Amino acid sequence: MQLPEYSSAADPNWIELQNTILNTYSEKIESCIEHSAWKMLAIVIEARHAYLVQLFSPAVPKQYRTFLKQLAELILQQDLLIQSRVEAQKNIIAQQQLSLDRGRRAVQTYSLNN
Numbered sequence: 001m002q003l004p005e006y007s008s009a010a011d012p013n014w015i016e017l018q019n020t021i022l023n024t025y026s027e028k029i030e031s032c033i034e035h036s037a038w039k040m041l042a043i044v045i046e047a048r049h050a051y052l053v054q055l056f057s058p059a060v061p062k063q064y065r066t067f068l069k070q071l072a073e074l075i076l077q078q079d080l081l082i083q084s085r086v087e088a089q090k091n092i093i094a095q096q097q098l099s100l101d102r103g104r105r106a107v108q109t110y111s112l113n114n
Helices: 011-036 036-054 062-113
Strands: none
Touching: 011 036, 011 062, 036 062
């Protein structure tokens, strides 16, 4: 995920820390999807959500609001991609399950006829 730049009034170290943390969450999410680790994906997304709630709290100083607005837009875009990838994986698994069920029925039919 390409994260937004910081404004001149914002602390670049704080911005870099947020970018690093959110990149780590993105990498973990990608890894979970890639390895079909659905339970872990739920845990990572829940942890990222808790982090974002804290990050977007009203206590954040004004100089970070532009960064946070850009960040929110990027996270929403990323979530759309995540959702589409998960849906694609879901469809693949559904097709595999259907194929498995057909195979089982074929074996049962064969067993009954012999």
